[in-house]
Amino acid sequence: MDDRPSRPGWTLALASLGVFLTTLDVVVVATALPVMRVGLHADLADLEWTINAYNLVFACLIPTGAALGDRFGRRRAYVAGVGLFTAASAAAAxxxxxxxxxxxxxVQGAGAAVVLPLTLTLITAAFPAEKRGAAVGVWGGVTGLGVAAGPLVGGVVVQGVSWEWIFWLNVPVGLALMPLSALLLTESRGPRSRLDVPGLVLAGAGLFALTWGPVRAPSAGWGSAQVVGALAGGAVLMAAFVAWERRARQPMLPLRYFRDRGFATANGVAFFQRVSLIGSLFLIAQLFQTGMGYSPLQAGLRILVWTAMPMLVAPVAGVLADRFGFRPFMAAGLALQAAGLGWLAAVAAPDAGYGGLVLPLIVAGIGISLCFPTVAGLVVSAVPPDEAGVAAGTNSAVGEVAGVFGIALVAAVFAAHGGYGSPDRFLDGFVPAEWAAAGVSAAGVAVALLAPGRVRRAPAAAAEKEAVA
Incomplete structure (x- = not known):
């Protein structure tokens, strides 16, 4: 820990800019998929990997990113992560x-895996408990802004310049963020004095195997040897990881977290919500261009009614959750997301106009808005402040793994019923895929209702006593 005075405002601004970069990148790329498919002569599998390569490495390395911040300093690791993300953006362009x-x-995913969990950790360390909900709400709103700006920015850039510039845009922002973070953020470290290398290797390999299987399933088949082998191998590796964490002196993921009902249910909600959200995003971004014939810019403007909702609603939800608890907002968010996506699937048709899609998109967007800040708030509230990095990293890893599963799920359903041959064929696949995404979100409501009504924030001293015991 250095003696630099804490600057909560600067911390919130710089950490939020980091999460904005990593969130914007996913959505911008999704908007540009139809143009990339033509320009790079890519097929469905290439399009999946364009998003999943990022999400897969992101998911596997997030625990490592959080651990590096705890071990070598969160500010230092954050600056390094932004640098790696920026360099990879230039390579992508x-x-x-x-x-x-x-x-x-x-490589972009590796940089984002360091940046994302540390954004929430830096904010948690900078704000007192009574103001943390509002700060996390702002963080959730900026996350929503990244989602909201993505389709519009992607449409403007792809139509006005070329798809390469969706990556070039990251470079000046990253180059400005690195020195500002080095100068204005306060250095801090987590409770772990050394890296849990066996845990990092087992978790990374296990997550990679578990996510590789669903990614390969649409092309190889769910019953193929490589998919079944990957899932079985991932399960064995994760079991070995759990066994190791139980005996490690300084585990990368203290298993006692999952004995807390709030932490366990928040991660369950994150999984269901992200499977549904990222899977839907993969296809909705293509619906307006491939299925309805709009240009990239026109598509970006029309998606805005869905993706802008978190920017408007998430900060309010974060503040209200401190007063009324997280459970009602998570349950309502998943229910609204399911209702909106199901409604969208019901009205999508070859002759459907944009006017019939607006309300379903708004309803689904409000649902997303209620989940973003409340899941994050419940996760960091369930652990002591000095261990927020580990908890945030776990939650981020769950979300990224879920995103890979979501794309694999909707792509498999889409490929079984439709294709890219014509707008009608695209809609033949889109409708059942969206129903599947809506069903996943609806199933998550049951998990959200298991969350505690009120959360008592754990003090650091209590965690230390529990670790010693």
Missing amino acids: LSTTAGGLIAARI
Whole structure:
């Protein structure tokens, strides 16, 4: 810990800018998929990997990113993560083949895996408990802004310049964020004095295997040897990880967290919500262009009614959750997301106009808005402040793994019923895929209702006593 005075305002601004970069990148790329498919001569599998290469590495390395921040300093790790993300963005912009782009996206995911969990940790450490809910609400609103700006920015850039510039935009922002963070953030470390290397290796390998299987399933088949082998191998590796964490002196993921009902249910909600959200985003971004014939900019403007909702609603939800508890907002959020996506599937048709899609998109967007800040708030509230990095990293990893599963799910349903041959064929696949995404969100409501009504924030001293015991 250094003696630099804490600057909560600067911390919130700089950490939020980091999460904005990592969130914007996913959505911008999703909007540009139809143009990339033509420009890079990519097929459905290439499009999946353009997003999943990022999400897969992101999910596997997030625990490592949080651990590096605890061990070497959160400010230092945050600056390094932003630097890696920025360099990989430049490499992605220079790609001339689908394979080259996917490779750059892998490195981008590694940088984002360091940045994202530390954004929430830096904010948690900078704000007292009574103001933390409002700060996390702002963080959730900025996350929503990244989602909201993505389709519009992607549409403007792809139509006005070229798809490469959706990656070039990250470079000046990252170059400005690095020195500002180094100068204005206060350095802090977590409770772990050394890295849990065996835990990092087992968790990374296990998550990679568990996410590789669903990614390969649409092309290889769920019953293929490689998919079944990957899922079985991932389960064995994760079991070995749990066994190791039980005996490690300084585990990367203290298993006692999952004995807390709030922490366990928040991660369950995050999984269901992100499967539904990222899966839907993958197809809705293509619906307006491939299925309805709009240009990238026109598509971005029309998606805005869905993606802008978190920017408007999430900060309010974060503040209200401190007063009324997290459970009602998480349950209502998943229910509204399910209702909106199901409504969208019901009205999507070859002759459907945009006017019939607006209300379903708004309803689903409000649902997303209620989940973003309340899941994050419940996760960091369930653990002591000095362990928020580990908890945030776990939650982020769950969300990224869920995103990979979501794309694999909707792509499998889409491929079984439709294709890219014509707008009608696209809609043949889109409708059942959206129903599947809505069903996943609806199933998550049951998990949200298991969350505690009120959360008592754990003090650091209590955690230390429990660890010693």
